[in-house]
Amino acid sequence: MNVLLKSVLPIFFGVTLTVLSVTASAFEVLPEVAPAPADNPTTPAKVELGKQLYFDQRLSVNGTVSCNSCHSVMANGTDNRPVSVGVFDKRGGRSAPTVWNAAFLSTQFWDGRAASLEDQAKGPILAGVEMGMPSEAAVVARLKKIPGYVTQFKAVFGGEDSLSYDNVARAIAAFERTLITPNSAVDRHLKGDKSALSAAAKRGMTLMEKVGCTSCHTGPNYSGPGNLPVGQGFFQRFPSFPSKYDKQYDLKADLGRHEVTQAAADKHMWRVPTLRNVALTAPYFHNGSVPTLDEAVRVMAKSQLNKELTNAEVSDIVAFLDGLNGEFPKITMPRLPETPNGTLLEE
């Protein structure tokens, strides 16, 4: 059917084959470079600065939590907890999504409330249950007391107001755009290495389309069409069909995107999450209530597609999903700039 679409639709609708080849294929290869917005080009110095900020606990009010605390770059980009723990042992309301390949999401957060990585980065630093800084101004004021940051912001962004909250977010986003896991077994399979996937994974690949998973988990990040404009999210209602899982995993307590828009149509709407490295990012769903991938596959088939999978089908689909674990690049640790002769954290 994809082949048919590709060959027929251009004739009927007059759109280009290039666009359609992105939208119509259920299985795509992950690009090795993430596109950057025009006002925030990715440069090595900016990435280095962003990496420092990403790991710097001083971006939290009491110096105990960094971006990396909940989105661990050394692991799978999450904390593998149901919900994250922020400053003062406060708990977040939703499970931390992985930072790996987040550059390929068209919108950020579970509810898509941030259009870009830049917008996303501004949130947790100021969230009371996450990093707890009182204001953008407080973040900037603290960073201005760290000479190594002042120098770098000036070199990277220039201008009178180089150390601004917007530029903090830009630097972090630039670093995050380098967090890409290419060459998964599925990618190698799609590029022609027919020994990359096991027989079970290949059966799972067929099931992904047959069962209907790929109607949402499509595109290079398996999180929706890959050619959506930045900020135009790809959402689905979850759960779509009632089941025992609603109560078992408390799936309906959180209204999802409705909390952002207040629109009735947005109740229980969620951004479709990536399937890349999904086997490594348990527990699952917005509330992290489902501890294993097997069970998550069962819940999704029932709740979204009203299908009950056999154990063999679950096993095959999980084998395919295992094939979406990519190669994590080696990264040098940043050196966090110092405050010689004193500290910014006095309590």
Add this chain to the structure above:
Amino acid sequence: MNVLLKSVLPIFFGVTLTVLSVTASAFEVLPEVAPAPADNPTTPAKVELGKQLYFDQRLSVNGTVSCNSCHSVMANGTDNRPVSVGVFDKRGGRSAPTVWNAAFLSTQFWDGRAASLEDQAKGPILAGVEMGMPSEAAVVARLKKIPGYVTQFKAVFGGEDSLSYDNVARAIAAFERTLITPNSAVDRHLKGDKSALSAAAKRGMTLMEKVGCTSCHTGPNYSGPGNLPVGQGFFQRFPSFPSKYDKQYDLKADLGRHEVTQAAADKHMWRVPTLRNVALTAPYFHNGSVPTLDEAVRVMAKSQLNKELTNAEVSDIVAFLDGLNGEFPKITMPRLPETPNGTLLEE
């Protein structure tokens, strides 16, 4: 006087010049390799395993705190907080000492209660206010559920019981022995680069001996004689002389080594801390009560040597101490082994 000692003492006491050149000089160069105990030789695979464990938050009861949370390798080896914050927002009683160059301390912890890095590493994982794991067995049981650790412990340590708590500590200690900051300005000065130190730092160097700082802060780590056997700590009573600082900075509430030995003679005895990178590890003292290095120098001169320094003397000594900031080596981030299809952190 050092020169005299070096040339005369060998004749009188018949010991080698090599040993004396270590013990008699107040200012020494930092070795670039740390010695390892006979039962825990440093190997690349062990260091890599230890690095993973050091950064792995799963070594804490709820997966939120790693060794690195309070002893940040990307920074100065500490958290720059008065006292650290462990699991469930619990506060430790003492300020986190730096992990950098800890390999050159003859005894570990503020009160010297651990003879080696291996012994030290076993403490915080089980401490309720730090990482909060309930028992050694619980740590081992959790790590055995992580396939990548099982494989590595077997490869590194071999034998039937390769994934043991002792070996967890051995691996972490092996990684810590690589955390060395050579080539500080003082080291370069001692090696003959007479432009390495400013005039102020050179005056500070002279003051260090004249005021008496080097009677304790000696050896390659400026934390006591460099040739003490492992586990034989170098302690001093702090404060030794009463002053306004006792109350101002609450210096006497904690009985120090007495808490370990219960001996009356050990009241307020503390292991002499390193001065390497001291300008980067504020706040100061066992309770982290003094926020700046300037003030810490004043407090030490008064409390230990009963001397009141002029502002110019403080400034010169701080200039010398700045010269003990070393070169921090580039380190590749570890990849923390996964638990595919599930998580070990379900609450």
